[in-house]
Amino acid sequence: MEQPFVVGKPVTGKYFIDREKELKRLSAILSGTSKGDINNVILLGLRRTGKSSILLNIKDKFSKNKKIIPVIFDAYGISTKERFSRSFINKVLDSYVEETGNKAYKEKIKKLLSQKYDKIKNKLSNFDIVVSEFVTFHTKFRETIANEDELLEDALQYPEKLGNNKKITFVIMIDEFQELLKWGDEFLKMFRRLVQSQSHIAYVLSGSAPTVMKEMVYDSKSPFYKQLIEVHVTPLTEESVYSFIKNRLKTVKISIDNTSLQRIFELSRDFPDYVQRLGLQIYLNCFEKNKKSVKNDDVEKAYSEMIIQLDPDFNNIFKTFSDLEKEILIALSNNIESPSAIASEIRKPQSSLPKTLTRLINQDIVEKYREGKYRMMDAIFSDWLGRRFTNITT
Numbered sequence: 001m002e003q004p005f006v007v008g009k010p011v012t013g014k015y016f017i018d019r020e021k022e023l024k025r026l027s028a029i030l031s032g033t034s035k036g037d038i039n040n041v042i043l044l045g046l047r048r049t050g051k052s053s054i055l056l057n058i059k060d061k062f063s064k065n066k067k068i069i070p071v072i073f074d075a076y077g078i079s080t081k082e083r084f085s086r087s088f089i090n091k092v093l094d095s096y097v098e099e100t101g102n103k104a105y106k107e108k109i110k111k112l113l114s115q116k117y118d119k120i121k122n123k124l125s126n127f128d129i130v131v132s133e134f135v136t137f138h139t140k141f142r143e144t145i146a147n148e149d150e151l152l153e154d155a156l157q158y159p160e161k162l163g164n165n166k167k168i169t170f171v172i173m174i175d176e177f178q179e180l181l182k183w184g185d186e187f188l189k190m191f192r193r194l195v196q197s198q199s200h201i202a203y204v205l206s207g208s209a210p211t212v213m214k215e216m217v218y219d220s221k222s223p224f225y226k227q228l229i230e231v232h233v234t235p236l237t238e239e240s241v242y243s244f245i246k247n248r249l250k251t252v253k254i255s256i257d258n259t260s261l262q263r264i265f266e267l268s269r270d271f272p273d274y275v276q277r278l279g280l281q282i283y284l285n286c287f288e289k290n291k292k293s294v295k296n297d298d299v300e301k302a303y304s305e306m307i308i309q310l311d312p313d314f315n316n317i318f319k320t321f322s323d324l325e326k327e328i329l330i331a332l333s334n335n336i337e338s339p340s341a342i343a344s345e346i347r348k349p350q351s352s353l354p355k356t357l358t359r360l361i362n363q364d365i366v367e368k369y370r371e372g373k374y375r376m377m378d379a380i381f382s383d384w385l386g387r388r389f390t391n392i393t394t
Ligand SMILES: Nc1ncnc2c1ncn2[C@@H]1O[C@H](COP(=O)(O)OP(=O)(O)OP(=O)(O)O)[C@@H](O)[C@H]1O
Pocket: 006, 007, 008, 009, 010, 011, 015, 016, 017, 018, 019, 045, 046, 047, 048, 049, 050, 051, 052, 053, 054, 208, 272, 273, 274, 276, 277
């Protein structure tokens, strides 16, 4: 039997809801790429809001277009520039082969790379550019002829050279782009120089640290100041969540009343990730008990279980904070929302708070939602923390 819900990986097709606005905007911005009308995009959204799923859907959309090769590159966990370069050029080749169906390139490359460079170097220019540029890069890499910055530049220029030679264009989507910001301004400057000189590539830079990512566009000192078109991942609409849950449960012959649907929407706080998790938990509970209809109590029970299951995940995030940050977050999760009340709760002078609060805001963990009032951005993370460190006096 088909699973009614999907958690833990980006979704497409029947598991993907809403996002019409974002997809329409992205398609409109990117579809000019094949006519040389290049615009670069920054896709912004908090963790778990469905950015990677949007990229996957854009990829599917452009896959049908013979003139545009969509590439999704996930920068998550990328350590060094060498690692980026190698993974990036491999991904571009894979996407090109996948879209064009020309598998012979890979065979050729494999054969060439199994030989010594001295033997092949004079012959390389006779090969198709897809092969020659790729083999040159890997040879430089293997024989440590080039330094990391050169390799990075070579890798980033590979799709441009293919585009130029094959009269095609690329839409290159770099997911978790914020991971690359650790290489500093010099990297961004180099990247911007390339981006500006390239006429066969449109980039979508996606990141789950919206504040940090936004600085790339808003900070006048940033090399990308005003250079990227912003697309924001917006909350799911209430109707789309209702009909999604209802229809997916229907596929497994389970019905649900409107009050329960409303409760799911309230509890998941329009985060698609939590909508699917909650849906799955409800389904599994019904399946176990052979229940055919969902009531409010079932939703509450599934929600508590979902929070418990997220324990390792939230623990991992929580342990990355300093002691003072942890104390502030615990206070916020217990609905202590003003700096003065937080300060007295954690027994610290109020003057010790602003710097730390600002840091938490810049990391998109906390938001100032009203004058003098703060709360955690991820309400489910907040619930988890509140349940773990209950303060019976508040
Ligand atoms: N449009 C959507 N419709 C239904 N479910 C969705 C949608 N987008 C995302 N989801 C759900 O949310 C989960 C997280 O989505 P996705 O990985 O796309 O988010 P993300 O913003 O890239 O997350 P992260 O910040 O962790 O990388 C998916 O596994 C899926 O369950």
